[in-house]
Amino acid sequence: MENIQSTKQRFGIIGNDPKLNRALEKAIRVAPTDISVLVTGESGVGKESIPKIIHSLSHRKHGKYIAVNCGAIPEGTIDSELFGHEKGAFTGATQNRSGYFEVADGGTIFLDEVGELPLTTQVRLLRVLENGEFIKVGSSKTQKTNVRIVAATNVNMFEAIKKGKFREDLYYRLSTIDINLPPLRERKDDIHILFRKFASDFALKYKMPTLKLDEQAVQLLLKYPWNGNIRQLRNIAEQISVLERERNINVTTLKGYLPNMGSNLPSVINKNKSESDFSNEREILYKVLFDMKADLNDLKKLTMELMRNGNTQKVQQENEELIQKIYKPEEEEINTPEPQEEQIKVLQIPQEATPSVYSEPDAFEYIEDITEEETLSIHEKELELIKKSLERNKGKRKLAAKELGISERTLYRKIKQFDL
Secondary structure, three states, X not given: OOOHHHHHHHHOOOOOOHHHHHHHHHHHHHOOOOOOEEEEOOOOOOOOHHHHHHHHOXXXXXXXXXXXXXXXXXXXXXXXXHHOEOOOOOOOOOOOEOOHHHHOOOOEEEEEOHHHOOHHHHHHHHHHHHHOEEEOEOOOOEXXXXXXXXXXXXXXXXXXXXXXXXXXXXXXXXXXXXXEOOOHHHOHHHXXXXXXXXXXXXXXXXXXXXXXXXXXXXXXXXXXXXXXXXXXXXXXXXXXXXXXXXXXXOHHHHHOOOOOOOOOOOOOOOHHHHHHHHHHHHHHHHHHHHHHHHHHHHHHHHHHHHHHHOOHHHHHHHHHHHXXXXXXXXXXXXXXXXXXXXXXXXXXXXXXXXXXXXXXXXXXXXXXXXXXXXXXXXXXXHHHHHHHHHHHOOOOHHHHHHHHOOOHHHHHHHHHHHOO
């Protein structure tokens, strides 16, 4: 049995991370068997190397090795690609065709991005895994195949199963052995070694001196998250090799090639956050309106209580304080205060009234009607605010929305709602 070091040299694998070594060890040990294997890991970590190792170290090494990218084949033709079809099975099927499972009989099939398979194809694949049988599209004849299946995916399979996008029974058939490759950010000690290897390869390819990083650039290289993993690191090394005349690369130069690090690179905008902000603006507007309604109800309650006690002077004082509380923020926002007399006129209790007058049922009903009318005028106040703001800004919705503290989209909806 080959050891890990010789396997790395044979397949050009660089790095000495313990997690990487463990993955290679599992691949070497499982290779002589016919057990199905599922390779997992983020995009760009080099999952395609594992099935090559397994095939090359197995007794099937003289058979065919076929790699299939399941995510790149249209859903309508993938069954035909994998299992073949009979002449006339569908429009355009002018002759019989052998699928990959028939062609690779006695060898190995690598199903990359297996998590993208349609559910109908998953059922067919499950049958192959269980008893080695498949049926061509448009045929009723069962055929046998003897293939080793190695699959790979960057999808969270448990989430896919939970959402009904992947069959649970197929997952357990594929993942008899699960080999996980770690992301590059978890292989800190391998990052600089890989960069140097890529830089050396590109220097040889493009016939130019090899790149060298200064200490600060190396530290930045190690701290960067590398969401694209090894593929991204390789691309960065190639870009710098081709575009930079200076072969000694400092941290400033390196930053210009790392996404979200250079000043000239576009920033990522979170669309969900924008939608959330719009929703928050609407909620804030509603909250302000409901607070106004609550203040008016408080004013009503206080007025009724003070009237029952007969202290009309205190009624006047408390009335004025509450009115100021309710209307002052509005006056400050729109800078067009209405006369204080008009604000107090509806709610003010006449000084010459005596407690006995207002203790009668009709008087209480009168106060109830007045306060309820004021409570129900919240929409009128909102309409009035919008009208005044539009007039003051000469109909420019953007400026009016900014003044009102809401989004232009919200204001446009309100304009349609009130038919302005």
